[in-house]
Amino acid sequence: MDQFLPPVKDMIFALEEIVGKGNLKSNPHFEEFDSDFLETIYESASEIASEIIAPTNKNGDEQGVSLSGNKVTVPDGYAEAYNAYVEGGWPTLSCNPNYGGQGMPTTISMPINEMVMGANFSWAHLVLLTNSAIRAIDAHANKELKDLYLEKLVTGHYSGTMNLTEPQAGSDLSVLNTVAEPNGDSFKISGQKIFITWGEHELSENIIHLVLARLPDAPEGVKGISLFLVPKFHVNKDGTLGERNDVKAISLEHKLGIHGCATCVMSFEDATGYLVGNPNEGLACMFTMMNDARIGVACESVAIAERAYQQALSYAKERVQGTVHSESKRVTIIHHPDVRRMLLTMRSQIEVMRALVYVATAEMDLSDLSETDKKLSHKIKADLLTPITKGWCSEICQEITSLGIQIHGGMGYVEETGAAQHYRDSRITTIYEGTTAIQANDLIGRKFIKDKGQGLLALISEMKNSVDDFDLIDDDLETASQELHNQIERTENIITFILSEEKHREYLSGAVSFYFLMMLGTLIGGWLAVRSIEISLKALQSDSIDSDFYEAKLISSKFFVLSILPKVNFYADSIEKGADLVMEMKEELF
């Protein structure tokens, strides 16, 4: 029951058919990544994910991590999995070729991130956080720091961390108070950071901490934050390791989930650090990779939802319970309609979420890799899609992992079954890298009201045009297109409502932001599902050799459009009718 097999076929479908259609196929940076290439590389990654990493997942949850003195003990198999992953060159795929990377677009490596996250969510945080650190250093550090640290990070000899949060400074970093005192070429960093993922361990030779701190003369608030590189071990000019720096993990968090991941409280006491980027521009440096990290969490949400689905499906096909209708024979529970409903609710949303994550990732890539005149429109779209993708996928992931338990019945509540682990693990995704409220606020403020809805209206035009372009070859497609059309219109009403009302209703945007995000996630999901229906129908009509795949895709996409997309209407109702009530109750009445 604890098997996991990355859905390579669906990944390639989402990349080639959904993302690729309008976007990648015309871009020279993507030319070399044809179907054969993708199949080869993904099958190979799938093997390490399913055979080497995935078997460490359940055991990792049970054993957990522990801290004794300075040493973090990790679950059995973690070191072997890390070494295999690094030796296979997997961390290098999308990194800078000047520092040992292979320079592939992130769009191409994203499915592999999804595979390792699905294989062992706790473990995978190590390699993915390292990737974030690599991006920050590559984008902002000076040549000296890059030459000394980057290749070691890219090749996995070193790992990396992101040190943002302090007890009083969570979502609001303006009040952080870790300090950096100048000390010749370097700085002395002092302060305490919490929620530092893989802040201490011995899986890699060295750990490179990226730390937000304040210089002595820094302005207050977010404009006085700088970024520093603080190595666990000092690195000599020749690249050899020196003594230990004055940074250490002083405790591990006891968390609801990701028990196999060391979430550390880090203490810096005059630790030597090096400035990355300009003074007081630390937050901007962090933000250049914030979009990446947020799409990364969306991708995690798909990954863990997929794993929960595979486990529930396997149980539903094995567990015998009850009978159906007139027959007296006992059946496996997949024969019960409500179990089917749950499985389809999981599957149809996972497939749409996956497509959305890849679409958003491609827009980010294309904002870098397109011709100059096209960069901006891709950037606007990437910026718009980022909070929607992160917020919506992580919220839906909660529903999916909960259904994973529900399908198991009483056994789902027993830890040994494994379904509960996915439920516990996934609960972090709506919280870190910005809670859903932060995403919703970013969406409605910076990505919508600020440009008077232009970016969103452009996306909606694109949706409408693509629906108009369909050959309505089939009743299914016509029905689905009509449903999408209706929900697009409802969304347009809400766009007009918010834009016209927010000026004179101070709290409106904050009050409706969550439902606005969920509405757009569902709507865009519906659009991707309708496109999947068209593609599947065409493939089936042309006698594709993958007819089973396309038949399943057709049904799950129809299910999304007819059974889940109508939720847009509910979100819209709540926005119109409920917004004024949100702030009506005085604090003391609560």
Add this chain to the structure above:
Amino acid sequence: MDQFLPPVKDMIFALEEIVGKGNLKSNPHFEEFDSDFLETIYESASEIASEIIAPTNKNGDEQGVSLSGNKVTVPDGYAEAYNAYVEGGWPTLSCNPNYGGQGMPTTISMPINEMVMGANFSWAHLVLLTNSAIRAIDAHANKELKDLYLEKLVTGHYSGTMNLTEPQAGSDLSVLNTVAEPNGDSFKISGQKIFITWGEHELSENIIHLVLARLPDAPEGVKGISLFLVPKFHVNKDGTLGERNDVKAISLEHKLGIHGCATCVMSFEDATGYLVGNPNEGLACMFTMMNDARIGVACESVAIAERAYQQALSYAKERVQGTVHSESKRVTIIHHPDVRRMLLTMRSQIEVMRALVYVATAEMDLSDLSETDKKLSHKIKADLLTPITKGWCSEICQEITSLGIQIHGGMGYVEETGAAQHYRDSRITTIYEGTTAIQANDLIGRKFIKDKGQGLLALISEMKNSVDDFDLIDDDLETASQELHNQIERTENIITFILSEEKHREYLSGAVSFYFLMMLGTLIGGWLAVRSIEISLKALQSDSIDSDFYEAKLISSKFFVLSILPKVNFYADSIEKGADLVMEMKEELF
């Protein structure tokens, strides 16, 4: 942050204003329970819940239970809490006066169940399961058994368990294979039972197991199941305890939540048992208290949601983070609109759920306690409301405890905060005493299609009449009534749709049953909320001394009607549009 104070005022509101209005006030069995009485008894119960039981909750989760040999070790404070509860006479409230009970209607004691469940969910299972055993014995056992066991159970000297599930027989009890061999006046019971709540412990002097088993010549399936009473210690005719019986806990489940509750695998090896009720009628005996137990789980869902709400509210009022609008002053997070939305989403649903639980409980009481000609209509309504109340409240409880974590941000994911415990604990409520699928199936099959919708249509008439009877004294009430009216109409469409289609669409009822249940829960919740609006407006107009209470009630009820009730429309859409797709995908395509 880990304080808990039962919401006595809201409990009395729900009982007196929502339940009482049309029902209890005219029934002589409820005459003596006036406001003063209720306030006195609930304040007194609230004290023991908040001061003695609640402080054992977090520690109970952390320490957990363990089994060593035959002995289950329980968390610190459990024994003191049990003794205080028993010595206060609290378990006896709704029990048979002939055996030490106080004979109050369950409606009156239900708020006290809610208090103890909120105080310590794990611990409370002990006293509530005992209550179920008492009801089964009182209703079905012969006088000899009653005389020997009942008073000791009622007074808490003994506790009770329900032994139904076996590994191969979960939701489907027809295949259970524990056996009972006749042995003179008694029987020898052999088999293994799983998920037995508080199957072993030393908090009470003796444990009385009620066990489903098969007699040697029993027919196959559910018609061959009998009910037996199996004491942990034999009881001599004079009431003294004899030797230990051959029943023992052989392991404890390692569960997602309720860590402070011993969930046992029980082994019976020729254990002496006594037949309760007639041979082969065990399931019917169990079913007489199934409705009670299901409403009990709905009540638990309210309780744990309330506790999660109180904790999140307290955090929201303390945690300083960010600013609002033009002001530069940092604020507590309750000032952020999305935090308000989450708090109101929790609160408004909790209040409605509480009212619904009490309404359903009162209908059960009234089906016993009314004059003969009125019993039947109350019974039909109680039967109809039971699966809706259990299914809907437990599902919404998941959303509420998840919001409880979300409001805490990163701290919510850390176990020491306590928010995560409620999330883990509550996850069992949609599973035990019949999963939501079982409730939905019971609702759409036995409680709806079987009587051609007559019971439900009568309830809908009642809703419509009560809306028509309103003095539309206020715009708020008019708006809310209109919203309710619209959603009632939408529900009527769906009733017609299902009744006309189910005959020739074999899987329809199974495929839509979940959404049908959720739709009705939401609709009835909306009705109770609209009634709360009317009551609150009247109280405010008459300058009630509780104006703060009624103002808060007015806002939270409006929030339910305008922001949550519209979900009815979504459920209806999914039913109409999605039903046929549920069974369309062949098993092998999953």
